[in-house]
Amino acid sequence: MQNKYTSTRNDKVAIDAKAAIYKGFSDDKGLFVLPNLKDIKINIDNLQTQSYGEIAYQILKVLLPDFSAEEIKASIQGAYHDSFDDDKITPLKKVADFHILELFHGPTSAFKDVGLQMLPQLMNRVINDEERVMILTATSGDTGTAALKGFKDINNVGISVFYPENGVSNIQEKQMYTTFGKNTNVTAISGNFDDAQTNVKKLFNDETLKQAIGKNVSLSSANSINIGRLIPQIVYYFDAYKQLLQNGDIKNGQKVNFTVPTGNFGNVLAGYYAKLMGLPINKLIIACNQNNVIADFFNHGVYDRNRDFIKTLAPSMDIQISSNFERLLYYKSNGNADYVKSIMQNLETTGRMQVEPDILASIKDDFYCNYCSDEDIKKEIRTVFDQYGYLMDPHTAVGYKVMREYQKSDDQHLNILLSTASPYKFIQAVSKALGLSGGSSDQESIQNIHAKTGFPIPTNIENLWKQTSQRPSHIAVKDMKKYVENNVKELWK
Protein backbone atom coordinates (compact mmCIF):
# COMPACT_ATOMS: atom_id res chain seq x y z
CA MET A 1 0.00 0.00 0.00
CA GLN A 2 3.01 2.28 0.40
CA ASN A 3 2.67 5.14 -2.09
CA LYS A 4 -0.69 3.91 -3.37
CA TYR A 5 -3.88 5.88 -2.99
CA THR A 6 -6.77 4.26 -1.20
CA SER A 7 -10.37 5.30 -0.64
CA THR A 8 -11.64 6.94 2.53
CA ARG A 9 -14.46 4.35 2.39
CA ASN A 10 -12.68 1.17 1.32
CA ASP A 11 -9.15 0.29 2.37
CA LYS A 12 -8.92 -2.50 -0.21
CA VAL A 13 -8.55 0.15 -2.91
CA ALA A 14 -4.90 0.69 -3.90
CA ILE A 15 -4.24 2.75 -7.02
CA ASP A 16 -1.52 4.98 -8.42
CA ALA A 17 -1.71 8.76 -8.30
CA LYS A 18 -2.28 8.86 -12.07
CA ALA A 19 -5.31 6.59 -11.75
CA ALA A 20 -6.61 8.64 -8.81
CA ILE A 21 -6.38 11.85 -10.85
CA TYR A 22 -7.97 10.20 -13.87
CA LYS A 23 -10.93 8.91 -11.85
CA GLY A 24 -11.23 11.92 -9.51
CA PHE A 25 -13.66 10.14 -7.23
CA SER A 26 -13.69 6.58 -5.92
CA ASP A 27 -16.39 4.14 -7.11
CA ASP A 28 -17.44 3.57 -3.48
CA LYS A 29 -18.19 7.34 -3.20
CA GLY A 30 -15.09 7.87 -1.06
CA LEU A 31 -12.20 10.21 -1.76
CA PHE A 32 -8.69 9.15 -2.64
CA VAL A 33 -6.12 9.50 0.16
CA LEU A 34 -2.52 8.44 0.83
CA PRO A 35 -2.69 6.34 4.00
CA ASN A 36 0.93 6.99 4.99
CA LEU A 37 0.83 10.76 4.57
CA LYS A 38 2.22 11.54 8.01
CA ASP A 39 5.34 9.48 7.23
CA ILE A 40 6.18 11.67 4.23
CA LYS A 41 8.22 14.65 5.35
CA ILE A 42 9.40 17.72 3.45
CA ASN A 43 12.78 19.04 4.56
CA ILE A 44 12.25 22.68 5.49
CA ASP A 45 15.92 23.48 6.16
CA ASN A 46 16.56 24.63 2.60
CA LEU A 47 13.21 26.31 1.97
CA GLN A 48 14.68 29.81 2.04
CA THR A 49 16.75 29.23 -1.05
CA GLN A 50 14.04 27.53 -3.06
CA SER A 51 11.75 29.02 -5.69
CA TYR A 52 7.99 28.36 -5.71
CA GLY A 53 8.57 25.83 -8.49
CA GLU A 54 11.30 24.02 -6.55
CA ILE A 55 9.06 23.70 -3.50
CA ALA A 56 6.24 22.48 -5.73
CA TYR A 57 8.60 19.89 -7.20
CA GLN A 58 9.57 18.54 -3.76
CA ILE A 59 5.93 18.14 -2.78
CA LEU A 60 4.54 16.77 -6.03
CA LYS A 61 7.41 14.33 -6.38
CA VAL A 62 6.55 12.56 -3.12
CA LEU A 63 2.77 12.74 -3.41
CA LEU A 64 2.56 11.76 -7.08
CA PRO A 65 5.24 9.05 -7.09
CA ASP A 66 4.28 7.42 -10.38
CA PHE A 67 4.82 10.66 -12.32
CA SER A 68 8.39 10.90 -13.62
CA ALA A 69 10.63 13.79 -12.56
CA GLU A 70 10.37 15.17 -16.11
CA GLU A 71 6.58 14.99 -16.08
CA ILE A 72 6.40 16.88 -12.78
CA LYS A 73 8.91 19.53 -13.83
CA ALA A 74 7.13 20.08 -17.14
CA SER A 75 3.76 20.30 -15.36
CA ILE A 76 5.06 22.94 -12.94
CA GLN A 77 6.56 24.91 -15.79
CA GLY A 78 3.35 24.67 -17.82
CA ALA A 79 1.18 25.67 -14.88
CA TYR A 80 3.07 28.65 -13.48
CA HIS A 81 5.68 30.05 -15.84
CA ASP A 82 3.58 32.92 -17.20
CA SER A 83 0.01 32.60 -15.95
CA PHE A 84 0.32 34.52 -12.66
CA ASP A 85 0.78 38.28 -12.48
CA ASP A 86 3.25 38.04 -9.60
CA ASP A 87 6.61 36.24 -9.84
CA LYS A 88 6.11 34.91 -6.36
CA ILE A 89 2.85 33.20 -7.50
CA THR A 90 1.38 33.56 -3.98
CA PRO A 91 3.02 36.64 -2.42
CA LEU A 92 2.87 37.24 1.32
CA LYS A 93 2.07 40.80 2.45
CA LYS A 94 2.66 42.12 5.95
CA VAL A 95 -0.37 44.05 7.22
CA ALA A 96 0.04 45.48 10.74
CA ASP A 97 0.54 42.53 13.13
CA PHE A 98 -0.42 39.78 10.68
CA HIS A 99 0.36 38.61 7.16
CA ILE A 100 -1.91 38.09 4.20
CA LEU A 101 -1.10 35.32 1.75
CA GLU A 102 -2.48 36.60 -1.55
CA LEU A 103 -3.73 33.63 -3.53
CA PHE A 104 -5.47 35.64 -6.23
CA HIS A 105 -2.73 36.43 -8.73
CA GLY A 106 -3.71 33.74 -11.21
CA PRO A 107 -5.69 34.09 -14.45
CA THR A 108 -9.14 34.19 -12.78
CA SER A 109 -8.15 36.01 -9.57
CA ALA A 110 -8.95 33.29 -7.04
CA PHE A 111 -6.95 30.66 -5.17
CA LYS A 112 -8.47 27.96 -7.35
CA ASP A 113 -6.06 28.95 -10.11
CA VAL A 114 -3.17 27.41 -8.18
CA GLY A 115 -4.74 23.97 -8.48
CA LEU A 116 -6.49 24.49 -11.78
CA GLN A 117 -3.46 25.66 -13.69
CA MET A 118 -1.79 22.44 -12.51
CA LEU A 119 -4.57 19.84 -12.85
CA PRO A 120 -4.85 20.10 -16.68
CA GLN A 121 -1.07 19.67 -16.90
CA LEU A 122 -1.25 16.51 -14.83
CA MET A 123 -4.34 15.21 -16.63
CA ASN A 124 -2.55 15.69 -19.95
CA ARG A 125 0.15 13.34 -18.75
CA VAL A 126 -2.35 10.79 -17.51
CA ILE A 127 -4.61 10.21 -20.50
CA ASN A 128 -3.49 8.51 -23.68
CA ASP A 129 -4.52 9.35 -27.26
CA GLU A 130 -7.49 6.97 -27.29
CA GLU A 131 -8.96 8.20 -24.01
CA ARG A 132 -11.43 11.05 -23.53
CA VAL A 133 -12.30 12.65 -20.19
CA MET A 134 -15.35 14.77 -19.39
CA ILE A 135 -14.64 16.83 -16.29
CA LEU A 136 -17.70 17.52 -14.13
CA THR A 137 -17.41 20.51 -11.85
CA ALA A 138 -19.72 21.95 -9.21
CA THR A 139 -18.98 25.55 -8.37
CA SER A 140 -20.11 28.29 -6.07
CA GLY A 141 -18.28 30.72 -8.35
CA ASP A 142 -14.50 30.47 -8.26
CA THR A 143 -13.75 26.85 -9.16
CA GLY A 144 -15.94 26.97 -12.27
CA THR A 145 -14.15 29.96 -13.73
CA ALA A 146 -10.70 28.64 -12.93
CA ALA A 147 -11.56 25.16 -14.27
CA LEU A 148 -12.98 26.54 -17.53
CA LYS A 149 -9.86 28.62 -17.99
CA GLY A 150 -7.50 25.78 -17.06
CA PHE A 151 -9.11 23.12 -19.26
CA LYS A 152 -10.02 25.36 -22.18
CA ASP A 153 -9.12 23.66 -25.47
CA ILE A 154 -7.11 20.89 -23.81
CA ASN A 155 -6.97 17.90 -26.15
CA ASN A 156 -9.25 14.94 -25.40
CA VAL A 157 -10.79 16.70 -22.39
CA GLY A 158 -14.21 18.31 -22.09
CA ILE A 159 -15.60 20.20 -19.13
CA SER A 160 -19.14 20.73 -17.81
CA VAL A 161 -19.59 23.26 -15.02
CA PHE A 162 -22.71 23.59 -12.83
CA TYR A 163 -23.33 26.61 -10.62
CA PRO A 164 -26.29 27.67 -8.44
CA GLU A 165 -28.66 30.09 -10.13
CA ASN A 166 -28.37 33.49 -8.38
CA GLY A 167 -25.71 31.95 -6.15
CA VAL A 168 -22.55 33.52 -7.57
CA SER A 169 -21.42 37.13 -8.01
CA ASN A 170 -22.02 39.05 -11.27
CA ILE A 171 -18.33 39.06 -12.02
CA GLN A 172 -17.93 35.33 -11.38
CA GLU A 173 -20.84 34.65 -13.71
CA LYS A 174 -19.42 36.95 -16.38
CA GLN A 175 -16.03 35.27 -16.07
CA MET A 176 -17.62 31.87 -16.66
CA TYR A 177 -19.54 32.98 -19.73
CA THR A 178 -16.54 34.69 -21.32
CA THR A 179 -14.02 31.90 -20.74
CA PHE A 180 -15.36 29.53 -23.31
CA GLY A 181 -13.51 27.22 -25.65
CA LYS A 182 -14.36 24.38 -28.01
CA ASN A 183 -14.60 21.93 -25.11
CA THR A 184 -16.19 24.02 -22.34
CA ASN A 185 -19.77 24.09 -21.09
CA VAL A 186 -21.32 25.99 -18.23
CA THR A 187 -24.84 26.19 -16.89
CA ALA A 188 -26.76 27.41 -13.88
CA ILE A 189 -28.92 24.85 -12.11
CA SER A 190 -32.06 25.55 -10.15
CA GLY A 191 -30.61 24.67 -6.77
CA ASN A 192 -27.75 25.58 -4.46
CA PHE A 193 -24.09 24.50 -4.52
CA ASP A 194 -24.79 21.40 -2.44
CA ASP A 195 -27.39 20.29 -5.01
CA ALA A 196 -24.83 20.77 -7.77
CA GLN A 197 -22.08 18.90 -5.93
CA THR A 198 -24.30 16.04 -4.70
CA ASN A 199 -25.65 15.44 -8.17
CA VAL A 200 -22.27 15.63 -9.83
CA LYS A 201 -21.10 12.94 -7.40
CA LYS A 202 -24.13 10.82 -8.32
CA LEU A 203 -23.28 11.16 -12.01
CA PHE A 204 -19.81 9.72 -11.41
CA ASN A 205 -21.47 6.44 -10.45
CA ASP A 206 -24.40 6.53 -12.86
CA GLU A 207 -24.21 3.38 -14.97
CA THR A 208 -26.74 4.55 -17.58
CA LEU A 209 -24.73 7.73 -18.13
CA LYS A 210 -21.54 5.70 -18.47
CA GLN A 211 -23.21 3.51 -21.09
CA ALA A 212 -24.57 6.51 -22.96
CA ILE A 213 -21.21 8.26 -23.23
CA GLY A 214 -19.37 5.10 -24.27
CA LYS A 215 -16.41 3.14 -23.03
CA ASN A 216 -13.64 5.44 -24.19
CA VAL A 217 -15.07 8.46 -22.32
CA SER A 218 -14.46 8.69 -18.57
CA LEU A 219 -15.78 11.18 -16.05
CA SER A 220 -13.49 13.04 -13.67
CA SER A 221 -13.55 16.07 -11.39
CA ALA A 222 -11.91 19.50 -11.21
CA ASN A 223 -13.10 20.08 -7.65
CA SER A 224 -10.84 19.58 -4.65
CA ILE A 225 -12.18 16.05 -4.33
CA ASN A 226 -9.62 15.30 -7.08
CA ILE A 227 -6.15 14.91 -5.53
CA GLY A 228 -4.64 16.56 -8.60
CA ARG A 229 -6.53 19.73 -7.63
CA LEU A 230 -5.79 19.50 -3.92
CA ILE A 231 -2.08 18.63 -3.82
CA PRO A 232 -0.85 21.81 -5.61
CA GLN A 233 -2.52 23.81 -2.84
CA ILE A 234 -0.15 22.34 -0.21
CA VAL A 235 2.70 24.18 -1.91
CA TYR A 236 1.65 27.70 -0.91
CA TYR A 237 1.66 26.86 2.79
CA PHE A 238 5.34 25.90 2.54
CA ASP A 239 6.05 28.87 0.31
CA ALA A 240 4.41 31.27 2.80
CA TYR A 241 6.64 29.86 5.52
CA LYS A 242 9.63 30.37 3.24
CA GLN A 243 8.68 34.01 2.70
CA LEU A 244 8.43 34.55 6.46
CA LEU A 245 11.92 33.05 6.88
CA GLN A 246 13.32 35.16 4.05
CA ASN A 247 11.89 38.33 5.60
CA GLY A 248 13.32 37.42 9.01
CA ASP A 249 9.86 37.30 10.57
CA ILE A 250 10.40 33.83 12.05
CA LYS A 251 13.19 31.42 12.88
CA ASN A 252 13.25 28.02 11.21
CA GLY A 253 11.05 25.61 13.14
CA GLN A 254 8.91 28.35 14.75
CA LYS A 255 5.22 27.46 14.68
CA VAL A 256 2.71 29.74 12.96
CA ASN A 257 -1.10 29.88 12.55
CA PHE A 258 -2.90 29.91 9.22
CA THR A 259 -6.48 31.20 8.94
CA VAL A 260 -8.43 29.81 6.01
CA PRO A 261 -11.84 30.96 4.70
CA THR A 262 -13.58 27.62 4.29
CA GLY A 263 -16.31 26.16 2.08
CA ASN A 264 -15.60 22.74 0.57
CA PHE A 265 -12.75 22.26 3.10
CA GLY A 266 -10.08 21.66 0.42
CA ASN A 267 -7.98 24.73 1.15
CA VAL A 268 -7.70 24.17 4.90
CA LEU A 269 -7.20 20.44 4.37
CA ALA A 270 -4.19 21.27 2.17
CA GLY A 271 -2.86 23.17 5.20
CA TYR A 272 -3.39 20.09 7.36
CA TYR A 273 -1.52 17.98 4.81
CA ALA A 274 1.33 20.53 5.01
CA LYS A 275 1.33 20.13 8.79
CA LEU A 276 1.40 16.32 8.54
CA MET A 277 4.30 16.68 6.13
CA GLY A 278 6.33 18.63 8.66
CA LEU A 279 5.46 22.32 8.26
CA PRO A 280 5.57 23.90 11.74
CA ILE A 281 1.91 24.87 12.11
CA ASN A 282 0.35 25.56 15.49
CA LYS A 283 -3.33 25.98 14.57
CA LEU A 284 -5.26 25.92 11.34
CA ILE A 285 -8.10 28.37 11.85
CA ILE A 286 -11.24 27.49 9.93
CA ALA A 287 -13.37 30.51 9.06
CA CYS A 288 -16.99 29.89 8.00
CA ASN A 289 -19.68 32.28 6.90
CA GLN A 290 -23.24 32.01 8.21
CA ASN A 291 -23.49 28.51 6.73
CA ASN A 292 -21.75 27.49 9.92
CA VAL A 293 -22.21 23.71 9.94
CA ILE A 294 -18.53 23.11 10.73
CA ALA A 295 -18.43 25.78 13.45
CA ASP A 296 -21.34 24.00 15.17
CA PHE A 297 -19.57 20.69 14.72
CA PHE A 298 -16.69 22.06 16.77
CA ASN A 299 -19.06 22.66 19.69
CA HIS A 300 -20.78 19.26 19.78
CA GLY A 301 -19.06 16.81 17.44
CA VAL A 302 -22.29 16.70 15.41
CA TYR A 303 -22.27 17.61 11.73
CA ASP A 304 -25.85 18.58 10.99
CA ARG A 305 -26.87 20.11 7.69
CA ASN A 306 -30.58 20.05 8.46
CA ARG A 307 -30.90 23.81 8.42
CA ASP A 308 -31.70 26.62 6.02
CA PHE A 309 -29.15 27.24 3.30
CA ILE A 310 -28.13 30.91 3.58
CA LYS A 311 -27.05 33.09 0.67
CA THR A 312 -24.30 35.32 2.06
CA LEU A 313 -21.97 38.09 0.92
CA ALA A 314 -19.28 35.39 0.66
CA PRO A 315 -21.05 33.18 -1.91
CA SER A 316 -18.10 30.92 -2.73
CA MET A 317 -18.42 29.59 0.82
CA ASP A 318 -22.20 29.04 0.68
CA ILE A 319 -21.75 25.33 1.23
CA GLN A 320 -23.12 22.98 3.86
CA ILE A 321 -21.67 19.68 2.67
CA SER A 322 -17.92 20.23 2.83
CA SER A 323 -16.57 17.31 0.81
CA ASN A 324 -13.02 17.27 2.13
CA PHE A 325 -14.13 16.98 5.72
CA GLU A 326 -14.34 13.28 4.89
CA ARG A 327 -10.59 13.16 4.28
CA LEU A 328 -9.96 14.78 7.66
CA LEU A 329 -12.18 12.18 9.34
CA TYR A 330 -10.21 9.45 7.58
CA TYR A 331 -6.90 10.68 9.01
CA LYS A 332 -8.34 11.49 12.43
CA SER A 333 -9.81 7.99 12.72
CA ASN A 334 -6.37 6.53 11.91
CA GLY A 335 -7.46 5.44 8.47
CA ASN A 336 -10.56 3.56 9.62
CA ALA A 337 -12.38 3.36 6.27
CA ASP A 338 -15.29 1.32 7.67
CA TYR A 339 -15.92 3.98 10.28
CA VAL A 340 -15.73 6.80 7.73
CA LYS A 341 -18.06 4.92 5.40
CA SER A 342 -20.65 4.41 8.11
CA ILE A 343 -20.71 8.02 9.34
CA MET A 344 -20.69 9.42 5.81
CA GLN A 345 -23.62 7.19 4.94
CA ASN A 346 -25.42 8.60 7.99
CA LEU A 347 -24.76 12.09 6.68
CA GLU A 348 -26.05 11.17 3.24
CA THR A 349 -29.24 9.53 4.47
CA THR A 350 -30.16 11.72 7.47
CA GLY A 351 -28.21 14.95 6.86
CA ARG A 352 -26.48 14.39 10.20
CA MET A 353 -23.52 12.50 11.60
CA GLN A 354 -21.71 12.39 14.91
CA VAL A 355 -18.09 11.56 15.67
CA GLU A 356 -16.56 9.96 18.76
CA PRO A 357 -15.30 12.38 21.46
CA ASP A 358 -11.66 11.35 20.93
CA ILE A 359 -11.91 12.23 17.24
CA LEU A 360 -13.40 15.63 18.02
CA ALA A 361 -10.64 16.25 20.58
CA SER A 362 -7.97 15.30 18.07
CA ILE A 363 -9.49 17.64 15.47
CA LYS A 364 -9.49 20.46 18.02
CA ASP A 365 -5.77 19.89 18.67
CA ASP A 366 -5.01 20.98 15.13
CA PHE A 367 -7.92 23.28 14.27
CA TYR A 368 -9.95 26.15 15.66
CA CYS A 369 -13.24 27.12 14.01
CA ASN A 370 -15.65 30.03 14.16
CA TYR A 371 -17.90 31.96 11.80
CA CYS A 372 -18.73 35.48 10.64
CA SER A 373 -22.03 37.17 9.80
CA ASP A 374 -22.71 39.33 6.72
CA GLU A 375 -22.81 42.43 8.92
CA ASP A 376 -19.34 41.62 10.21
CA ILE A 377 -18.05 40.96 6.69
CA LYS A 378 -18.92 44.55 5.73
CA LYS A 379 -17.60 45.93 9.01
CA GLU A 380 -14.26 44.13 8.71
CA ILE A 381 -13.71 45.13 5.06
CA ARG A 382 -14.23 48.72 6.12
CA THR A 383 -12.14 48.51 9.29
CA VAL A 384 -9.16 46.87 7.65
CA PHE A 385 -9.25 49.36 4.79
CA ASP A 386 -9.58 52.37 7.12
CA GLN A 387 -6.96 51.16 9.59
CA TYR A 388 -4.39 49.50 7.37
CA GLY A 389 -5.21 50.61 3.80
CA TYR A 390 -5.68 46.97 2.71
CA LEU A 391 -8.73 45.95 0.70
CA MET A 392 -10.07 42.46 1.44
CA ASP A 393 -12.69 40.52 -0.46
CA PRO A 394 -15.69 39.24 1.58
CA HIS A 395 -14.23 35.72 2.01
CA THR A 396 -10.96 37.09 3.31
CA ALA A 397 -12.99 39.33 5.64
CA VAL A 398 -14.64 36.20 7.08
CA GLY A 399 -11.15 34.90 7.76
CA TYR A 400 -10.04 38.18 9.32
CA LYS A 401 -12.95 38.26 11.77
CA VAL A 402 -12.34 34.66 12.88
CA MET A 403 -8.57 35.17 13.09
CA ARG A 404 -9.10 38.13 15.45
CA GLU A 405 -11.52 36.03 17.53
CA TYR A 406 -8.93 33.26 17.80
CA GLN A 407 -6.17 35.70 18.74
CA LYS A 408 -8.02 36.44 21.98
CA SER A 409 -6.76 33.09 23.24
CA ASP A 410 -3.37 32.96 21.50
CA ASP A 411 -1.01 35.92 21.27
CA GLN A 412 2.07 33.71 20.93
CA HIS A 413 2.01 32.74 17.28
CA LEU A 414 2.39 34.72 14.11
CA ASN A 415 -0.78 34.72 11.99
CA ILE A 416 -1.12 34.25 8.25
CA LEU A 417 -4.51 34.94 6.72
CA LEU A 418 -5.19 33.31 3.37
CA SER A 419 -6.76 35.76 0.93
CA THR A 420 -8.75 33.62 -1.44
CA ALA A 421 -9.96 36.05 -4.11
CA SER A 422 -9.60 39.55 -5.49
CA PRO A 423 -12.08 42.05 -4.01
CA TYR A 424 -13.04 42.97 -7.58
CA LYS A 425 -14.85 39.65 -7.93
CA PHE A 426 -17.37 40.79 -5.30
CA ILE A 427 -18.00 44.41 -6.14
CA GLN A 428 -21.53 44.72 -4.70
CA ALA A 429 -20.44 43.58 -1.25
CA VAL A 430 -17.21 45.56 -1.31
CA SER A 431 -18.98 48.74 -2.49
CA LYS A 432 -21.51 48.44 0.33
CA ALA A 433 -18.75 47.85 2.86
CA LEU A 434 -16.87 50.95 1.69
CA GLY A 435 -20.03 53.05 1.71
CA LEU A 436 -19.87 53.60 -2.05
CA SER A 437 -23.14 54.09 -3.83
CA GLY A 438 -23.58 51.25 -6.35
CA GLY A 439 -22.41 52.29 -9.80
CA SER A 440 -24.88 52.27 -12.67
CA SER A 441 -22.98 49.27 -14.07
CA ASP A 442 -20.50 46.70 -12.81
CA GLN A 443 -17.75 48.49 -14.74
CA GLU A 444 -18.56 51.74 -12.97
CA SER A 445 -18.60 50.02 -9.57
CA ILE A 446 -15.15 48.61 -10.29
CA GLN A 447 -13.85 52.06 -11.18
CA ASN A 448 -15.43 53.54 -8.04
CA ILE A 449 -13.72 50.97 -5.83
CA HIS A 450 -10.44 51.60 -7.58
CA ALA A 451 -10.77 55.37 -7.23
CA LYS A 452 -11.38 55.05 -3.50
CA THR A 453 -8.81 52.38 -2.67
CA GLY A 454 -6.15 52.40 -5.38
CA PHE A 455 -6.17 48.60 -5.11
CA PRO A 456 -5.05 47.18 -8.49
CA ILE A 457 -7.76 45.83 -10.79
CA PRO A 458 -6.71 42.44 -12.19
CA THR A 459 -6.24 42.56 -15.95
CA ASN A 460 -8.56 39.59 -16.52
CA ILE A 461 -11.39 41.47 -14.82
CA GLU A 462 -10.68 44.73 -16.65
CA ASN A 463 -10.78 42.78 -19.93
CA LEU A 464 -14.08 41.05 -19.23
CA TRP A 465 -16.08 43.60 -21.18
CA LYS A 466 -13.85 43.32 -24.24
CA GLN A 467 -14.78 39.67 -24.66
CA THR A 468 -17.76 38.02 -26.26
CA SER A 469 -20.15 36.63 -23.72
CA GLN A 470 -22.07 33.37 -24.15
CA ARG A 471 -25.82 33.35 -23.60
CA PRO A 472 -26.44 32.23 -19.97
CA SER A 473 -27.80 28.72 -19.68
CA HIS A 474 -30.10 27.32 -17.03
CA ILE A 475 -31.29 23.77 -16.38
CA ALA A 476 -33.15 21.84 -13.71
CA VAL A 477 -31.15 19.51 -11.45
CA LYS A 478 -32.89 16.51 -12.98
CA ASP A 479 -31.48 17.47 -16.40
CA MET A 480 -27.81 17.50 -15.37
CA LYS A 481 -27.31 13.97 -16.68
CA LYS A 482 -28.76 14.76 -20.11
CA TYR A 483 -26.65 17.93 -20.20
CA VAL A 484 -23.45 15.93 -19.70
CA GLU A 485 -24.51 13.32 -22.22
CA ASN A 486 -25.18 16.02 -24.82
CA ASN A 487 -21.88 17.75 -24.13
CA VAL A 488 -20.02 14.49 -24.70
CA LYS A 489 -21.92 13.91 -27.96
CA GLU A 490 -21.31 17.45 -29.18
CA LEU A 491 -17.61 17.23 -28.50
CA TRP A 492 -16.81 13.72 -29.66
CA LYS A 493 -19.65 12.67 -31.94
Ligand SMILES: N[C@@H](CCOP(=O)(O)O)C(=O)O
Ligand atom coordinates in the same frame (compact mmCIF):
# COMPACT_ATOMS: atom_id res chain seq x y z
N1 LIG B 1 -15.82 27.39 -3.27
C1 LIG B 1 -15.85 26.60 -4.43
C2 LIG B 1 -16.73 25.41 -4.30
C3 LIG B 1 -16.05 24.17 -4.78
O1 LIG B 1 -14.88 23.95 -4.02
P1 LIG B 1 -13.66 23.10 -4.53
O2 LIG B 1 -12.47 23.71 -3.89
O3 LIG B 1 -13.89 21.72 -4.09
O4 LIG B 1 -13.59 23.17 -6.02
C4 LIG B 1 -16.16 27.45 -5.66
O5 LIG B 1 -15.92 28.65 -5.62
O6 LIG B 1 -16.59 26.95 -6.67
